[in-house]
Structure formats: C-alpha cells, structure tokens
Amino acid sequence: MRLFRFIILTVVVLFLGCNNSGNKAPKENLYVIHAGSLTYPVHKIARAFEAEYPGVKVLTEAWGSKAGARRIIELENPADVFLSADYMVIENMLIPEHASMNIKFARNEMSIVYTEKSRYKDEINPDNWFEILLKPDVSIGRSNPDHDPCGVRTVFVCKLAEIFYNNQGLSDRLLEKDNHNIRPKETDLIALLESGHIDYIFLYRSVAVQHKLNYLVLPDELNLGNPALDEWYAQVSTNTLGAAPGETIKETGQSMVYGLTIPHKSKNKELAQKFIDFLLDTEKGIRILEDSGQPRVN
Numbered sequence: 001m002r003l004f005r006f007i008i009l010t011v012v013v014l015f016l017g018c019n020n021s022g023n024k025a026p027k028e029n030l031y032v033i034h035a036g037s038l039t040y041p042v043h044k045i046a047r048a049f050e051a052e053y054p055g056v057k058v059l060t061e062a063w064g065s066k067a068g069a070r071r072i073i074e075l076e077n078p079a080d081v082f083l084s085a086d087y088m089v090i091e092n093m094l095i096p097e098h099a100s101m102n103i104k105f106a107r108n109e110m111s112i113v114y115t116e117k118s119r120y121k122d123e124i125n126p127d128n129w130f131e132i133l134l135k136p137d138v139s140i141g142r143s144n145p146d147h148d149p150c151g152v153r154t155v156f157v158c159k160l161a162e163i164f165y166n167n168q169g170l171s172d173r174l175l176e177k178d179n180h181n182i183r184p185k186e187t188d189l190i191a192l193l194e195s196g197h198i199d200y201i202f203l204y205r206s207v208a209v210q211h212k213l214n215y216l217v218l219p220d221e222l223n224l225g226n227p228a229l230d231e232w233y234a235q236v237s238t239n240t241l242g243a244a245p246g247e248t249i250k251e252t253g254q255s256m257v258y259g260l261t262i263p264h265k266s267k268n269k270e271l272a273q274k275f276i277d278f279l280l281d282t283e284k285g286i287r288i289l290e291d292s293g294q295p296r297v298n
Contacts, residue, residue, distance in 0.1 A: 027057040030271050031078040033068045034060060035085035035258070036187035037108070037150065040210040041292040042083065045285045049278050056271065064148030064185035066240070069093040072263050073243055079263045080272040085204075086149035087259025088251070093243040099261040104297045105280060106258040106289055109225025110150075110157050111205040112216040118199040121214065129216055130161055133200055134173055141181035141189045141198040146241040150186035154202040156253040157222050159236035164221050204256075209293030227255040257297060 034042045039062045046058035063071065065084040072079050072094065082099070084090050090102045112129050114121055124132045133140050145151035155175060162170040181198055183189050190211060192198040205225075208215035220226040224233060233253035242249045260279070262272045279285030286296050 028055055028268070028271060029078075030056055030058045030080050030268060030275055032058060032060045032081045032083065032275070033071060033079050034062055034081075034083035035065045035068065036062045036148070036185035037085050037204045037207050038062075038083055038258070039187060040207075041289050041294060044288045044292070045279055048284065048288065049275055052278065053274070058275070062185070062187070064143065064151075065089045066093065066149070067147045067184060069098075070243065072265065073098055078265075078267060080266040080268050081260065081275055082263055083258065083260045084149070085256075085258055086152070087257050088254075089149060090259045090261050092249050094261060094263065098265070099263050101261050102259050103261070103276070103280070104257045104259050105286075107225065107295045107297060108204045108206050108256045108258070109218075109223040110153050110256070111203060111208055111218060111223065112200055113193065113203040113208045114200045114214050114216070115193060115196070116214070117196040118193075118214075120199075124200075124216055126216065126219055129218070130165070130167070130170060130174060134177065138199045139181065139197070140174075140178050141183065141192060141201040143186040143189065143202075144182050144184055145238060148185045150202065150204060151182070152238060152240060152251050153224055153256065155238045156224060156233065156236050157202060157218070159238075160222050160233065160253065163235060164219070206293040224253065224256050230254050 032042065042060055046060060050056055050058055065086055066089055068082060069089050071077060072082060087102055087104050090099060095102060119138050120132045132138060142154045143151035145155055158171040158174040162168065181192065186203050187207065189198065189201045193201050205215060220229055221232060233255060235253065237250055237252040239248045239250050260276060262269055266272050290296060
C-alpha cells in the first residue's frame with residue numbers, strides 16, 4: 001500500500017512539474033545594435049530594463065556605428081533598436097529607406113588616452129600632445145573612419161589642431177603615423193593600449209572614464225565637445241564610405257551628438273519603443289549614462 005501511494009505521489013509531482021514548466025512563457029527578445037563606445041552603459045541599461053520587464057531578454061551587438069548601420073542595411077540579422085555614436089550616421093545612411101526617426105540623446109568629447117606604461121606620460125599636456133605622439137619611439141592608434149565615428153572625429157581633431165596651433169602639415173603627419181594600428185572601432189584599441197603595444201589612442205572621454213584609463217583633456221577647440229563652437233568645428237571635413245558600395249559621404253566637423261532609432265526591419269516596434277522610453281527617462285537610462293561619464297543632450 002505504501003509503495004502504491006509513493007508511486008502515485010511521484011507521478012503527481014512529475015505531472016505538476018511538467019505542467020508548470022510548460023506554462024513558462026519563453027522570454028521575449030529585444031535586439032539592440034549599438035556603438036562600441038556605448039557598451040558599458042548599454043549593458044547596464046539592458047539589465048535594468050530586464051529587471052523592470054522580467055519577460056524580456058535584451059541581446060546586444062557592439063559595432064562601429066557605420067558598420068552597425070551597414071548590418072541593418074545589408075544583413076537579415078534582427079535589429080529592433082540602433083544606437084549610434086553620431087546621429088548623422090542615422091541621417092546619412094538609414095533615413096528614409098531603413099528608418100524614419102532620429103532622436104539625439106547623449107554627448108561626448110574626444111581625448112588622448114594612455115596608461116601608466118605609456119612613454120612620456122609625465123610630460124604630455126594640452127600644448128605638446130602632438131609633439132609627444134609624433135616621437136619615433138611612441139606608438140599611437142585610432143579607429144577606422146569608414147567604420148566608426150570616432151575615427152572620423154580623430155581626423156577632425158588632427159585637422160583642427162593644425163589650424164589651432166598654426167602648424168602646417170600637422171594633420172597629415174599625425175594621420176600617416178602608425179596606420180597599422182587602425183582598428184574597426186575605438187574600443188578595439190583598448191586591449192592594445194593596456195598591453196603596452198600602443199602608447200596613446202584617440203578615444204572618447206566617457207570610455208576612458210568607464211575603463212579607468214588616464215586621459216588628456218583637449219582644448220574645447222579640438223575636443224568636439226562644445227556645441228557653442230560648431231562654427232569653428234565646421235572648418236574641417238573628410239570623405240568616408242557611404243551606405244552603398246562606391247558611395248562616399250562628405251562629413252563636416254561638429255560637436256558630438258549620439259542618436260538612436262527603431263529600424264524599419266524591427267520585428268517588435270512596441271517593445272523597442274518601451275526600451276527607448278526607458279533609456280530616455282532621466283531617472284533610469286539617462287542617469288546610467290551620466291553615471292558612466294556621458295552627459296545627456298540638453
């Protein structure tokens with residue numbers, strides 16, 4: 001009798017367990033493609049969003065913003081939200097065929113980033129940084145302007161420096177140095193910097209803060225962080241690859257503004273909008289961005 005009761009109880013427990021597991025709805029996936037420089041805050045925002053929406057799993061991909069836009073254009077991989085380090089990437093590459101809105105949400109500035117291993121780290125300052133970077137025994141790195149806005153902005157910094165310091169040919173000397181150290185996106189350079197393979201990199205200030213790296217604050221005339229200087233920044237430009245093969249885009253210097261959109265290919269626009277609303281909430285996503293060293297757009 002006891003054996004019979006044990007068997008019945010075991011069957012009931014197994015049945016209830018299977019029934020309960022069958023009632024668990026699979027998590028709803030939200031696919032976010034974002035700029036490499038947003039990796040740290042986006043991961044924190046994603047976890048906070050998941051805590052508020054327990055049935056959701058946020059899946060993220062980090063790319064140089066231009067490369068991320070091309071993934072949206074060319075590939076069938078899912079993309080519900082796109083966060084770009086430059087709102088003009090959305091304007092130039094996605095609107096109107098692949099997206100319709102473009103929301104500005106954050107700012108940043110360029111800096112020269114280094115470690116305790118970097119040569120001449122105790123000598124570099126806002127007046128001599130280009131002289132240090134041009135020394136034969138110093139190795140520098142930057143990201144690819146055709147893939148990443150940070151690479152474009154590095155070109156602008158160098159061209160503005162030539163004007164600011166009245167140093168003819170300075171831009172070409174900086175941009176022609178150590179081209180073997182060019183990488184697809186700016187965050188790809190951090191491991192090379194921390195290992196001592198590279199002494200200095202052109203990088204966003206927020207990323208330096210997030211990774212606890214040393215950085216040189218550049219003058220406002222060079223760092224692309226001051227909207228009041230947009231007319232000054234607009235003195236310089238560069239041509240980069242566009243959305244289609246063989247197409248080029250002329251990009252002009254301006255202060256740094258991040259943008260976001262919901263691509264037309266999104267399969268879950270309602271959930272994407274909830275994520276954007278969460279990100280733009282001053283007590284939620286914006287607070288995480290600001291705590292990560294990235295100011296909001298005023």
